[in-house]
Structures are given as C-alpha cells and as structure tokens.
Amino acid sequence: MKKLVEVKDVCKVYNPGENEVRALDHVSLIIGEGEFVAIIGQSGSGKSTLMNMLGCLDTPTSGKYFLHGQDVSHMTDDEQSDVRNREIGFIFQGFNLIPSLTALENVELPLIYRGVGKKERELLSMNALSKVGLGQRMTHKPNEMSGGQQQRVAIARAIAQAPPILLADEPTGNLDSGSSREIISIIKKLYAEGRTVIIITHDPGIAKQARRIITISDGRIVSDIINPDYVEE
Ligand SMILES: Nc1ncnc2c1ncn2[C@@H]1O[C@H](COP(=O)(O)OP(=O)(O)OP(=O)(O)O)[C@@H](O)[C@H]1O
Numbered sequence: 001m002k003k004l005v006e007v008k009d010v011c012k013v014y015n016p017g018e019n020e021v022r023a024l025d026h027v028s029l030i031i032g033e034g035e036f037v038a039i040i041g042q043s044g045s046g047k048s049t050l051m052n053m054l055g056c057l058d059t060p061t062s063g064k065y066f067l068h069g070q071d072v073s074h075m076t077d078d079e080q081s082d083v084r085n086r087e088i089g090f091i092f093q094g095f096n097l098i099p100s101l102t103a104l105e106n107v108e109l110p111l112i113y114r115g116v117g118k119k120e121r122e123l124l125s126m127n128a129l130s131k132v133g134l135g136q137r138m139t140h141k142p143n144e145m146s147g148g149q150q151q152r153v154a155i156a157r158a159i160a161q162a163p164p165i166l167l168a169d170e171p172t173g174n175l176d177s178g179s180s181r182e183i184i185s186i187i188k189k190l191y192a193e194g195r196t197v198i199i200i201t202h203d204p205g206i207a208k209q210a211r212r213i214i215t216i217s218d219g220r221i222v223s224d225i226i227n228p229d230y231v232e233e
C-alpha cells in the first residue's frame with residue numbers, strides 16, 4: 001500500500017505558556033492510498049485540529065506532516081492552498097454553501113479558483129451533482145433544499161475535480177438519520193471508486209461504517225484498529 005498521509009510526532013499547542021492547550025500531543029499516523037478511515041473521539045479531543053492539519057488548513061507547532069511524500073508541515077499559506085486545491089476535497093458539518101448561489105454555481109466555485117475554463121467547469125459540476133443524485137436540483141439555491149440535499153451539494157463540490165483525498169468533519173452532524181444514511185452511502189461509493197476517505201466523527205455509529213477506526217483522546221491516538229464489523233458494499 002502506498003503511503004498517502006504520514007504524520008510524524010506532531011504537536012499542536014494553542015496559547016503557549018500558562019493557559020496552553022495541547023490539542024495534538026505527539027501524534028504519529030500513516031494512512032495509505034485508498035483507505036477508509038474514521039477518526040473518532042469526544043468533544044475537545046482534537047479531531048478538528050487533526051483534520052485541519054491533515055487538510056493543510058493549519059501547520060503543526062512541532063513534528064512533520066508528509067502528504068504524498070512531500071513535507072507540507074512548514075509551507076507558506078499559498079503553498080498550502082495549492083496542495084489543498086490539488087489533493088483534498090472537504091466536507092464540513094455546516095455544509096458551507098454560499099446562499100446566493102445555485103447548487104451548480106456552488107459546485108463550480110472552487111473550480112473557478114483553480115482556473116478551470118467555463119465549459120469544463122460546468123461539465124465537471126453537472127457530473128458531480130448527478131453523481132450525488134441532484135441532477136434535477138442544479139438551479140436550486142441552498143435555502144430551497146433540505147439539509148441532506150445541501151450536504152450532497154457540498155459533496156459534489158468536494159469531488160467535482162476528483163481529488164484523491166476526501167476529508168469529512170462530522171459530515172452528518174446536522175442531518176436526520178435518513179439523510180445521514182444517504183450521505184454515508186455516497187461516501188462509501190466514493191471510497192469504492194478508489195478515493196481515500198477520512199471521516200472525523202464523535203458518533204460510533206458513523207465510525208463503524210469505516211474500515212479502519214482511529215480513536216483520539218486528549219490529543220493522543222489511543223487506539224487504531226481494523227474495524228471487525230466492516231462490511232464491504
Ligand atoms: N484556536 C484555538 N485556540 C485555543 N484552543 C483551541 C483552539 N482550537 C481548539 N482549541 C482547543 O483544542 C482542543 C481540541 O479542539 P478540537 O476543536 O480539535 O476538538 P474536537 O475533537 O474537534 O471537538 P468537537 O467534537 O467538539 O468538534 C480543545 O480543548 C479546544 O478547546
């Protein structure tokens with residue numbers, strides 16, 4: 001298995017000094033290409049901090065992070081944003097869609113930043129929306145869609161340009177159980193197509209859908225197992 005993510009002895013310390021918070025405390029972790037990993041832990045355990053690190057949205061206080069063998073732990077903001085654009089699709093709990101834009105325009109937006117031309121952009125975005133079952137909703141704005149549909153738009157946005165890594169932070173946190181199941185099943189399909197999927201969650205029910213489960217507590221990895229209950233679809 002080829003290494004995709006390699007985190008080496010990473011610490012993240014907020015407010016160094018008296019009130020310091022050690023959000024990540026000597027974390028080391030390897031994730032191979034094509035894995036399906038859930039990172040689980042209680043509120044405040046450091047999940048989002050880890051996700052921000054893995055997603056090149058933040059840099060560690062100490063330690064190193066290699067993505068595809070490239071040291072991304074000490075890059076400038078611009079360099080990080082290049083890596084993000086190339087490698088990572090994000091799905092957030094709050095969908096993070098732009099209310100004034102249609103579903104199609106929301107999916108297209110990051111492609112505009114990546115310099116993809118109009119025709120190709122539209123094609124990629126329409127394909128992505130069809131893939132998440134929203135082919136009939138492309139001109140709807142976020143407030144004209146259910147939470148589950150909005151999250152599917154966010155997934156379409158994350159996958160439009162087929163990034164190798166899908167990083168999801170509590171992707172079903174704001175959804176009812178029916179919509180959650182839909183979203184998880186879409187995420188599983190993307191995994192089956194060869195994407196590397198990393199889901200961050202505090203919900204054991206979501207975590208046990210993944211093939212590998214990493215548990216974090218107080219900024220440390222306390223368990224890292226192949227899920228015995230994993231069912232291939
Ligand atoms: N910008 C910040 N400044 C100071 N402390 C922070 C900051 N961001 C996070 N923390 C602290 O770091 C620790 C880890 O936070 P983090 O957001 O990673 O937790 P989490 O596991 O994602 O929690 P939740 O499940 O509630 O989202 C917490 O104690 C939090 O208070």
Ligand SMILES: [Mg+2]
Nearest residue numbers: 047048049169
């Ligand atoms: Mg969090």
